[in-house]
Amino acid sequence: MALLEIKNVVKRFGDYTAVNNVSLAVEAGEFFTLLGPSGCGKTTLLRMLAGFEQPDAGQILLDGQDMSHVQPEKRPVHTVFQSYALFPHMTVRDNIAFPLKMANWEKSKIATQVEELLADVRLSQFGDRYPHEMSGGQRQRVAIARALVDRPRLLLLDEPLSALDAKLREEMQLELISLQKEVGITFVYVTHDQGEALALSHRIAVMSNGQVEQMDAPETLYSKPKNRFVADFLGQCNVLEGTITSLNGDSMQINLKGCGEVRCLSVPGAQVGQTGWLALRPEKVRLDKQLQAVAEEAHFRGRVHDCLYLGDVTLYVVEIGEGIFVETMLANSIPGVAKFFDDNDCVEIAWRFDAGSFLTE
Numbered sequence: 001m002a003l004l005e006i007k008n009v010v011k012r013f014g015d016y017t018a019v020n021n022v023s024l025a026v027e028a029g030e031f032f033t034l035l036g037p038s039g040c041g042k043t044t045l046l047r048m049l050a051g052f053e054q055p056d057a058g059q060i061l062l063d064g065q066d067m068s069h070v071q072p073e074k075r076p077v078h079t080v081f082q083s084y085a086l087f088p089h090m091t092v093r094d095n096i097a098f099p100l101k102m103a104n105w106e107k108s109k110i111a112t113q114v115e116e117l118l119a120d121v122r123l124s125q126f127g128d129r130y131p132h133e134m135s136g137g138q139r140q141r142v143a144i145a146r147a148l149v150d151r152p153r154l155l156l157l158d159e160p161l162s163a164l165d166a167k168l169r170e171e172m173q174l175e176l177i178s179l180q181k182e183v184g185i186t187f188v189y190v191t192h193d194q195g196e197a198l199a200l201s202h203r204i205a206v207m208s209n210g211q212v213e214q215m216d217a218p219e220t221l222y223s224k225p226k227n228r229f230v231a232d233f234l235g236q237c238n239v240l241e242g243t244i245t246s247l248n249g250d251s252m253q254i255n256l257k258g259c260g261e262v263r264c265l266s267v268p269g270a271q272v273g274q275t276g277w278l279a280l281r282p283e284k285v286r287l288d289k290q291l292q293a294v295a296e297e298a299h300f301r302g303r304v305h306d307c308l309y310l311g312d313v314t315l316y317v318v319e320i321g322e323g324i325f326v327e328t329m330l331a332n333s334i335p336g337v338a339k340f341f342d343d344n345d346c347v348e349i350a351w352r353f354d355a356g357s358f359l360t361e
C-alpha cells in the first residue's frame with residue numbers, strides 16, 4: 001500500500017477551481033515532486049496534505065487512514081516553506097528542540113535527538129548560533145532539521161530553495177538528496193523549477209491548471225513527454241508540426257510541415273492522415289558543416305539563423321525550411337572557442353528516427 005494516496009481531490013476558491021480532480025499515490029521513502037508553472041495549484045495541494053485547507057471533494061489517505069477529520073497538528077506531516085520560519089531569539093539547538101519540548105519529551109532524549117539532527121544537516125558546529133548569524137542556506141537546513149526532528153511520516157517542502165542564489169541552491173540540492181536517503185522519510189517537494197525537479201526526484205507529477213498532466217520518473221518525463229505542455233515545460237524542446245503518411249510497425253513516416261518526410265517511432269493509436277508534433281530535444285540533433293547520411297537518421301540542410309552562447313554549450317537555431325527552425329547545441333570543447341558556426345553559415349543537421357516522440361495533443 002502506498003504511504004500517501006490522493007483520490008480525486010478538488011479544491012475551489014469561489015468559482016475558481018485551483019485543484020481539479022487530482023489523483024496520485026506516493027510510496028514510502030519516495031522523493032516525489034509536484035512541478036508546474038506559477039498558479040497551477042501546487043501549494044494548494046500541499047496545504048490540503050498538511051491539513052491547512054480542506055478538499056471540496058475527494059480523499060487524502062495516509063497509511064490507509066482518511067485524513068479529512070484529522071487536525072494539522074495531529075497529522076504525522078510537517079511542512080518546510082520558502083522562508084525559513086525560525087524563532088529569531090532562540091539558538092539553532094533550541095529551534096530544533098522546540099517541537100520536542102512542546103510534545104513533553106524527556107530532556108536527555110531531546111538532547112540526543114537534536115544532536116543527531118544537527119549532524120544529519122551538517123550543522124553540528126552551529127548549535128549555539130542564532131538564526132541571524134547564519135547564511136540563508138544554513139538557516140533553511142535548520143528549518144528542515146526542525147521539521148524532521150520528531151520523525152514525521154511525510155515531509156512537505158514548498159519551494160524551500162527558491163530564496164537562495166543559484167550556486168547555493170545547487171549545493172543544497174545535493175544535500176537534500178543525501179539527507180532524504182539518510183533519514184528515509186518520504187518527501188513531497190514543490191517547485192516550478194524543472195531542473196531542480198529533474199535533479200532531485202524519484203518521480204514527478206507535472207501540473208497545469210490544477211490538473212496532473214503526466215506523472216513519471218524524470219528520465220521518462222524528459223524523453224517521453226505525453227503532450228506539448230510537458231515537452232515544453234521540461235527544458236528546451238523543438239516541436240515540429242507533421243502529418244502521418246504511413247505506418248510500418250514500430251516506426252512510421254511523417255511529413256514535417258515545410259521540410260519533408262522523416263521516419264519516427266510509432267505511437268499507440270496512430271493513423272495515416274493524423275496531424276501532430278514531433279518533439280525533439282536539441283541535444284539529440286547533430287550539427288556539422290557536412291554530415292554523412294545514415295539510414296536511421298533524418299537529414300536536412302539549413303542555415304544558422306541564431307547562436308546563443310551559454311558557457312558550457314552554444315545553442316544554434318538552424319532554419320531547415322522556410323520559417324521552420326530547429327534548435328541544436330554543441331559543447332564548447334575547444335578552449336577559447338565560443339562557437340563553431342556563425343549566423344547564415346550553411347550547415348547540416350541530423351537526428352536518429354528514435355530520437356524524438358510524436359505527440360498528438
Ligand SMILES: Nc1ncnc2c1ncn2[C@@H]1O[C@H](COP(=O)(O)OP(=O)(O)OP(=O)(O)O)[C@@H](O)[C@H]1O
Pocket residue numbers: 013018036037038039040041042043044045192
Ligand atoms: N486562499 C485563496 N483564495 C483564492 N484563491 C486562491 C487562494 N489560494 C490560492 N488561490 C488561487 O489558486 C490558484 C493556485 O494557487 P497556488 O498557490 O496553489 O499555486 P502554485 O502552483 O503554488 O503557484 P506558485 O508557483 O506561484 O507558488 C491560483 O490561481 C491562486 O490565485
Ligand SMILES: [Mg+2]
Pocket residue numbers: 042043044
Ligand atoms: Mg506555491
